Amino acid sequence: MTVLRSVRVWLFLLLLALAGGFVAHKLQQGNIFSTDLLALLPATERDPLAEQAAQQVQTAIGSHTLFLIGHPDRERARAAANDFVASLRAAAVFDRIQFELPAGAQQQLIDRLLPYRSALLTSADAALISAGGEPLQQRLLQALYSPLAVAVPGADPFGFFANSVQQMRAGAGVAQLDDGLLTVSRDGRVYLLIDAVSSQSVFDDRYQRQAIAAITAAKAKAVAAGAEVLGTGTLRFAAQARADGERDVSVIASISTVGVLLLVLLTFRRAAPLLLMFAVIGASLLGATALAILIYGKLHLLTYVFGTTLIGIAGDYALHYLTLHASSTPGITQWNANAAMRHLFKPLTVAMLTTFMAYLAIALTPFSAFRQIALFCMLGLLCGYLAVLLLLPAVLIAPTKRAPAALAWTGALHDRLLAWRQHRRPVYLLIGALVLMAVPGWWLLHADDDIHLLQKSDPGLLAEQQQIGDILQQNGNSQFFLVRARDEAEWRAREQALVATLQQARQHGALLGWRALSDALPSVAVQQQRIGLLERAFDASGSLHTALQALEFSAEDIAALQQQTVTRALLPISDYLAMPHNQPQRLQWLAPADGGVASIVLLDGIHDLDALAAIELAGISFVDKTASISALFQSFREQATGYVLLAYVGTLLWLLWQCGWHGALVRLLPTALASGLTLAVLGYAGQPFNLFTGIALLLVLGIGIDYALFLAEGEGHEPASLLAILLSALTAVLGFGLLVGASLPAVSGFGLTVLIGVLLALMLAPLTLVLVPETRVSERPVPEMPLKETP
Amino acid sequence: MTRWAVLVLLNSLLLAPLTVAQAEALTLTALTERLASHMQQRSRFVQLKTVNGLSRPLRSTGEVLVLPEHGVLYQLQKPMVARYGIGRDKLVLEEAGQQKVLQASDAPWLRTLGRLLHSLLSGELAALEQDFHCQLSSTDAGWQLRLTPRREPLSLALTDVQLQGNDTVQQVLIRDKNGDQTTLQFEALPPAAPSAAEQALLDQLK
Numbered sequence: 001m002t003v004l005r006s007v008r009v010w011l012f013l014l015l016l017a018l019a020g021g022f023v024a025h026k027l028q029q030g031n032i033f034s035t036d037l038l039a040l041l042p043a044t045e046r047d048p049l050a051e052q053a054a055q056q057v058q059t060a061i062g063s064h065t066l067f068l069i070g071h072p073d074r075e076r077a078r079a080a081a082n083d084f085v086a087s088l089r090a091a092a093v094f095d096r097i098q099f100e101l102p103a104g105a106q107q108q109l110i111d112r113l114l115p116y117r118s119a120l121l122t123s124a125d126a127a128l129i130s131a132g133g134e135p136l137q138q139r140l141l142q143a144l145y146s147p148l149a150v151a152v153p154g155a156d157p158f159g160f161f162a163n164s165v166q167q168m169r170a171g172a173g174v175a176q177l178d179d180g181l182l183t184v185s186r187d188g189r190v191y192l193l194i195d196a197v198s199s200q201s202v203f204d205d206r207y208q209r210q211a212i213a214a215i216t217a218a219k220a221k222a223v224a225a226g227a228e229v230l231g232t233g234t235l236r237f238a239a240q241a242r243a244d245g246e247r248d249v250s251v252i253a254s255i256s257t258v259g260v261l262l263l264v265l266l267t268f269r270r271a272a273p274l275l276l277m278f279a280v281i282g283a284s285l286l287g288a289t290a291l292a293i294l295i296y297g298k299l300h301l302l303t304y305v306f307g308t309t310l311i312g313i314a315g316d317y318a319l320h321y322l323t324l325h326a327s328s329t330p331g332i333t334q335w336n337a338n339a340a341m342r343h344l345f346k347p348l349t350v351a352m353l354t355t356f357m358a359y360l361a362i363a364l365t366p367f368s369a370f371r372q373i374a375l376f377c378m379l380g381l382l383c384g385y386l387a388v389l390l391l392l393p394a395v396l397i398a399p400t401k402r403a404p405a406a407l408a409w410t411g412a413l414h415d416r417l418l419a420w421r422q423h424r425r426p427v428y429l430l431i432g433a434l435v436l437m438a439v440p441g442w443w444l445l446h447a448d449d450d451i452h453l454l455q456k457s458d459p460g461l462l463a464e465q466q467q468i469g470d471i472l473q474q475n476g477n478s479q480f481f482l483v484r485a486r487d488e489a490e491w492r493a494r495e496q497a498l499v500a501t502l503q504q505a506r507q508h509g510a511l512l513g514w515r516a517l518s519d520a521l522p523s524v525a526v527q528q529q530r531i532g533l534l535e536r537a538f539d540a541s542g543s544l545h546t547a548l549q550a551l552e553f554s555a556e557d558i559a560a561l562q563q564q565t566v567t568r569a570l571l572p573i574s575d576y577l578a579m580p581h582n583q584p585q586r587l588q589w590l591a592p593a594d595g596g597v598a599s600i601v602l603l604d605g606i607h608d609l610d611a612l613a614a615i616e617l618a619g620i621s622f623v624d625k626t627a628s629i630s631a632l633f634q635s636f637r638e639q640a641t642g643y644v645l646l647a648y649v650g651t652l653l654w655l656l657w658q659c660g661w662h663g664a665l666v667r668l669l670p671t672a673l674a675s676g677l678t679l680a681v682l683g684y685a686g687q688p689f690n691l692f693t694g695i696a697l698l699l700v701l702g703i704g705i706d707y708a709l710f711l712a713e714g715e716g717h718e719p720a721s722l723l724a725i726l727l728s729a730l731t732a733v734l735g736f737g738l739l740v741g742a743s744l745p746a747v748s749g750f751g752l753t754v755l756i757g758v759l760l761a762l763m764l765a766p767l768t769l770v771l772v773p774e775t776r777v778s779e780r781p782v783p784e785m786p787l788k789e790t791p
Numbered sequence: 792m793t794r795w796a797v798l799v800l801l802n803s804l805l806l807a808p809l810t811v812a813q814a815e816a817l818t819l820t821a822l823t824e825r826l827a828s829h830m831q832q833r834s835r836f837v838q839l840k841t842v843n844g845l846s847r848p849l850r851s852t853g854e855v856l857v858l859p860e861h862g863v864l865y866q867l868q869k870p871m872v873a874r875y876g877i878g879r880d881k882l883v884l885e886e887a888g889q890q891k892v893l894q895a896s897d898a899p900w901l902r903t904l905g906r907l908l909h910s911l912l913s914g915e916l917a918a919l920e921q922d923f924h925c926q927l928s929s930t931d932a933g934w935q936l937r938l939t940p941r942r943e944p945l946s947l948a949l950t951d952v953q954l955q956g957n958d959t960v961q962q963v964l965i966r967d968k969n970g971d972q973t974t975l976q977f978e979a980l981p982p983a984a985p986s987a988a989e990q991a992l993l994d995q996l997k
Contacts, residue, residue: 105949141871144842145851146886154843154969193801446942553845560844 008394010167012387016283019290026293034300035242036203043367044628047621049592050482052599054625057480060587062202065094065215065233068295068468069222078181080227081192084218088196093207095199099192101180102337109581115558116571117161118534119527120168122682126161126533127265133544140547150215157561168520171524186471189228193472202235205242209269212239224777232449232465244743245301253740254307257281259734260315264322267406267727269712269728273322276395277315280387284314292376299372302611305747306373307380313355313703316728317348320710321392323727326404327720333400341389354387356653358702361643362695370695394507406786410726411719420770427770431669432678441680448688449633451626469605473512479609479624481514481601487571491597492523494619497603501615508610512605517588521576531568537560599714647701648672666771668711671704674760674768692746696753703732703754704761708768729762832857832982839974848974856985861993864985878996879905885992892995923952933957954969 026032045051069084071077085099113120121129128136143159156162182193200207212235219229264277288310292299325338356378363374420427481498485491495518501516524529537544538558544565548558577586590598606612613622649666655664674695682689707725736758739751839848851871856864862878878884880895887974895905919925922945923938934953940946952968965973985993 138871141885142873144849145840145867145871146863146873147875154971157842554847557845557847560846564844 001597006394007230012279012283012391012394015060016279016286018389019283019286022290023286023293032204032293032298033205033242033246033304034167034298035238035245036201036300037206040412041629041632044625044632045623047482049484049598050621053480053482053590053598054478054623056587056590057478057600057602058625060584061449061478062234063198065196065198065211065231065235066468068184068191068230068471069194070186070189070191070228070230071219071226072189074183076225077190077192077227078458080222081194082226083225084222084227084229085194087218087221088214091197091210091217091271093211094196096197097332098195098197099181101182106579112579112581113168113571114155114525115567115569117164117208118565118567118569120164121160121524121530121534122163122167125163126530129533129537132537137547137550140544140551141560143306149350155564157564158789159296160565167587184471191230191471197231198235198316202233208235211235220780228463229297230270231470232461232468236461237455237457240461241456242301243438244456244458245305248742248747249301249304249308250742252305252742253285253311256308256311256731256734256738260311260731263727263730263734264315264319267404267723268322268326269404272550273326276316276322276392279391279492280318280384281311281315283387283391284380284384288380291379291383292372294371295375300369300378302369302744302747303373303376305742305744306750307376309732309735309739310377310384311378312561312732313377314380315731316706316724317352317385317388318392319731320344320348320351320478320724320729321396323407323720323724325392325396325399326725327407329569331346337351337397341393343715344768345389347710348385350389350709352381354705355699355702356381356710357650358647358698361647361698364643374639377641396421404723406723407719413724414719414769417766417769420766424771427767431673431767433671438677438680439685440542442676443683445679445683445689447634447654448539448690449630449637451629451633453690453749454744455693457743473605475520478626479603479606479612481603481615482590482598482623483601483623484596484598484619484621486596488597489523489525490619491599492518494617495599495601497617498615498620501617502601505608505611505615508608508611509532509610510606511603512607514604515585515588515602517573517577517585520585524570524572525568531566531570534566534614538566607699637689637691637694640691640698643695644675644701647698647739651701651705663712663772666768668705669771670708670764670767671701671761674704675700678753678757681754687749687752688729690746690749692750693753698759699736699754700757700761703758704765707761707765710768711765712772725762725765833980835978835980837976839976841972843969843971852979856989858985858993862996864989864993866989874992876992876996877905880994881905883992883995930955933961 043051045054052120065082069077069081071080081099088094088097089257128139132151138156143157182191184191198211202208202211215231215236219231222229261274261277262280265274266276285307289299289304289306292303321344322343324344325335325337359374359378359381363371363378382685483491483495483498485494495516499514499516499519502511505511506513534544534651538547543564545558548561553561575591576582577589588600588602590600592598603612610629613624613627615622652668656668658664660668678688678697678700680695682693687693707729710721710725716786733755736751736754740748742748742751792995821878833854835854836852837860838851838853840851841848850869851867853865853867853868856866858864860903866878868872868905871887874883874885877906881895884893885889919938922942925939926937926939928935930935933956936952938952940949940951950968952966953964955962955964960977962977963975965975967973
């Protein structure tokens, strides 16, 4: 074939093969997808320490996957849980699986704290000892004689230390240690708690697959044994998000590719345009993927989802050339492939640049996720554009054998549209009516900047999470309080002031509980006081001495009991946190870069977020990453709105420079009208306006303006332009419209906006043709067209 | 809760009047049969508990009531008044006039207790073998049963339990790992129906 002799075709194929090979190689290596949406966000907290704290909390929560294995029968639950854990351990996907408490762990905890027992005296016991008298005497009797008294023999005759340990463990939740297993009984079922900690990022592609496969296998076994398996954790949500995203990419990409190719095949009814279209789309997608991976190393799944729209856009450029080629009726026009390309070069370049600029505007938003998407699409546009320049003139050397029937149809349409030029009044009325109809829609439009735009969680997983929260009566929240102070004494005073406020908030039902380090361990000063209190209580007139005397203990015995009870060691918070069993609490203690002391107070079961956010105390700040992200989205949305307006102004200025007032207005009118009507439709449909809608409007401008430009500039061979516009709008609709089906609300909202916008821009594009000033057009004579030359 | 488990075990064991006629033929099974046929209702106890460092043991007295269909009622009378009712999976305690109910679902250790209690009350002494090494031997005065815990958590705190008896169980010695000892001396009381107050507490065990 002559085609294959062309250097350009070979060059194209070589580049395509290179890109394809690279992408295939990367795919095989794995790990080119990322699903961590929050990682794409810039820092949301003004305070760097708050940002650090939020990340620390996020990472700590994120690495845990909790499982509950339930069965009415305890032993069977235990057996199932044992198998489940063994199965997970065999798969070696988790760093640590906490299930059975190692033998003697509790004893170790007691042994470690025992030297500090006097310092750790609970405030209730301290009050009892201070008060003395009958209640203290009763309490001592109970401690000494009750068969239920918990005491450490020889060290804690009165059970004071046992109370301290119990209070320290009170924050551990409802799960009880039973035979070394954390157990919760609920609704006649016994649930055993398993805490699996991931060693790697739960967003890592390959790790997710391995971990989820291991969990699925382990779960199947347990379920087969009749047990109920509940599980929750960022890992599962992230994996679900990935599965949804991958499904979106493959479904949308295949449907839109098939759709576009079908459209080309039906219109041109020949194999060559089909293959060329396929080649251009392939070049655009593969080129963009290869280059973007080279730049970023790893792309977000959202980028791929948005990237599928390239199928619709990149194909456009090919379509314009293909329709021009198809309109070169044999016998009437002489087809010169390169001359045709020279003629199309300007409108093609302008079209590419307008869309490119739209993406560039998106890339300039501070939202790094969009930067990646925009860059991906810009690269795809360039690749598709270059492929058209390189490949099409090299392949379509021969003129077409017969014009497609669609051309005759668009020709007729074009004539009918031109007839409207004589009746412009109804057209103006139509425009006025459309604007009037849009007004209530604009009024109905509401903003929504919720983070859940980017987090469509599987309802099944959410229900499971809820169930686990109910069973454990613990619903870890991502919101927390940050306490800052100059020194430890100030920190403690501030955190305790917060705790007092939280106690009130709990009484009003604002939350279920909290975990504060200052609750877990009294200050060294208080510890000293407690030791002093105990020492004085054993003095001759002290309360303990008196009470023991009343119980007929001899002086020697009292001295012996004193020796067992009173210790003088103090436990500073650093030593306390260094104890192995306190490892989970370490994340609550921060080391601010600017010195001082800071801690995190974690919250449980928040019912009234606003009440908590309203708490204002010295050195205390409420950190709510979710709200911060929503606030960020809100500011992005406002910025995006600004960008859209800016883009319109820029386009208008450029058009003014190119074709004067009237020409500029009629070229911009259909797109502007389409955008306005789109917003109205969204308003009527109850769809929210957000950052993504704003971004979509930028694209509507970039794509819509093309239609007007092609129609206005295409004077002389309008049927071909009209056909090209129709086809490219349909391909764009195929590309963006399918995003409506995407699982993330942000993506589907984006798709919906572009879909409505592009369809409206297409329907309104003839306005340009109808309203364009004829004089102006004739003033700017169309350059001599090679296809008009007669042999 | 180790001590508590041991107490329950003993109290229910003890209340069976044991007549060891043929000491050499004494087996756990034989003991079981006797227990099952002569379940004693009520007995008085004196408990002496040595505590590390104290010159004299802590002395307490009270009554134990066993009702196979309900459970055990352990009543401390001196030096303080307190009552503890133990059922299959429930514990009702009354200390300093305050009543509290513990369920096995709140306090998992109760289940071990309940299991022991159940096996004893239903005369399945062989179930003891699960948790203890049992050594039964004859003495001049009668017989001795020595129970050594087989596994954790009982074995962590408890060295052994020794029961001695003749016609009835007379003395129990509990030796803790840390050297403390508790001695209980029992004296059978004539059977008497539960008082109203006792019945009220026992009813809660259902």
